Amino acid sequence: HDVPADEIRVIDESGGHEAYGELTVKGVREVMTRLGVRPGDVVADLGSGCGRMVLQCALEWPSLSSVLGVELSASRHGVAAMALRRCEETLGPGLTSKVRLYA
Numbered sequence: 532h533d534v535p536a537d538e539i540r541v542i543d544e545s546g547g548h549e550a551y552g553e554l555t556v557k558g559v560r561e562v563m564t565r566l567g568v569r570p571g572d573v574v575a576d577l578g579s580g581c582g583r584m585v586l587q588c589a590l591e592w593p594s595l596s597s598v599l600g601v602e603l604s605a606s607r608h609g610v611a612a613m614a615l616r617r618c619e620e621t622l623g624p625g626l627t628s629k630v631r632l633y634a
Contacts, residue, residue: 535606553580559587570594577601582611582632586618589630600632608634 554562568574572595576584579600589598602608611632618626 538604538606554584556587559584560591563588563592568592568595571596573597573599575599575601578603579611579632580604580607582614585611585630585632586614586626589626590618590622593629595629598630600630602632602634605634608632 563574574588574592574595574597576588576599579585579602582600582602585598585600588595600611602611615626615630615632
């Protein structure tokens with residue numbers, strides 16, 4: 532993670548962890564299976580952090596209508612936006628039309 536040191540300090544002081552609630556790749560697959568997502572569905576990740584779940588859903592379920600990520604932390608949102616740009620540079624611009632990131 533590229534979480535700034537001052538943000539990590541605040542999280543540590545509050546007894547939290549900078550990767551709080553983050554799902555593994557396998558965990559995301561389990562959630563999506565249990566939700567029974569279908570083509571055309573919209574998936575929203577509230578507290579999307581660095582965008583891992585958002586990008587995984589967009590890549591693994593291309594039939595989704597859109598995938599939304601909402602993150603209150605500006606630094607984490609910035610990391611997610613950078614990850615989206617990197618994916619598009621590598622895989623092409625197809626994700627932009629599907630993924631929306633909000634801070």
